[in-house]
Amino acid sequence: MSQLRTIRLEITDKCALACLHCSVNAGPGKSRMMPLALALDLIDQFARLGGQEVILTGGEPLEHDGYVEMLERAKTRGMRTCLFSMGIVTNGKLFDGTAVRRLKGLLDLWVVSLHAGSAPAHDDLTGGRGSFDETCAAIQRAAVAGIEVQATFFAYPGNAHQLRAVAGLCDHLGITSLRVLSVVPQGRAANQLGLELAIDVIDQAIEEAARSARVKLRLGEATKAKYRRESDCQAISSELVVNCDGWISPCHSVEPTASTSELDNAFLVPLAEVLRSSPRLSRCRSLAKEEAGIGCTSGCLARQALLGVPSGHVFPR
Numbered sequence: 001m002s003q004l005r006t007i008r009l010e011i012t013d014k015c016a017l018a019c020l021h022c023s024v025n026a027g028p029g030k031s032r033m034m035p036l037a038l039a040l041d042l043i044d045q046f047a048r049l050g051g052q053e054v055i056l057t058g059g060e061p062l063e064h065d066g067y068v069e070m071l072e073r074a075k076t077r078g079m080r081t082c083l084f085s086m087g088i089v090t091n092g093k094l095f096d097g098t099a100v101r102r103l104k105g106l107l108d109l110w111v112v113s114l115h116a117g118s119a120p121a122h123d124d125l126t127g128g129r130g131s132f133d134e135t136c137a138a139i140q141r142a143a144v145a146g147i148e149v150q151a152t153f154f155a156y157p158g159n160a161h162q163l164r165a166v167a168g169l170c171d172h173l174g175i176t177s178l179r180v181l182s183v184v185p186q187g188r189a190a191n192q193l194g195l196e197l198a199i200d201v202i203d204q205a206i207e208e209a210a211r212s213a214r215v216k217l218r219l220g221e222a223t224k225a226k227y228r229r230e231s232d233c234q235a236i237s238s239e240l241v242v243n244c245d246g247w248i249s250p251c252h253s254v255e256p257t258a259s260t261s262e263l264d265n266a267f268l269v270p271l272a273e274v275l276r277s278s279p280r281l282s283r284c285r286s287l288a289k290e291e292a293g294i295g296c297t298s299g300c301l302a303r304q305a306l307l308g309v310p311s312g313h314v315f316p317r
């Protein structure tokens, strides 16, 4: 696992929003938090193993009282930092201009999800009235503070037609990159049928949006691998996901869950040993070996190995 590049820490499942497609089923009623001391220790171990990037995600990572310390630790250890956040926190907390300015120098990239080009449609999907306005205001504050912001767009049958407006919004807000992703059938999306969109519909939406927008539009790596089996994504070897309780997954397309082996838990066993001996990672690696030549070493392969989706499963085209 010498190429392991990125660690993605799901530091809480709490979130002011309750997005339809949320792959971790986060929401206002949740309260799990990754213990700060364990998170900092994990960042230290990862740095010693040659890790290059720490991504903080959730839920909403801003809900964690220790997110700034985690970013500071990653920076102190010389790693790149990234935050997946909607810029919205629940009552009693602030993500105002002062809080954003505090991130200057600590945060290399902020990734935000935009679901539509205007408030009603975006807010319908997040379940939070006013969330569109709040997220846009947070992005503007980040721009003033000089923080780079990129956006993601989850394409599914209800909103694919919104991509063009979202691309225009990105131009307006100074966002230079917009990744289009398909919904992963897990978390809140697991029980909702029909959220996966055919790839030609996604391609068409991207083509139309690209005609009038400056923002760089592209398919997300796991989405590309899932539909086309062509991708630069090396999730099984280059990325590790750890949830608030320490359970690991090789890819963000597969939510970490409790396992019967403590070797799948980065809080119970040193990270180097998890990487060497985790049964979960071993299953993915052996399927990756079997499938070598097909070209898929990404999350869809991890889904096959860990969730029993049969090898060769055909996704909608």
Ligand code: SF4
Binding pocket: 015, 016, 017, 018, 019, 021, 022, 023, 024, 025, 026, 027, 058, 059, 060, 086, 126
């Ligand atoms: S998708 Fe993100 S913003 Fe939406 S509920 Fe889940 S964690 Fe919160």
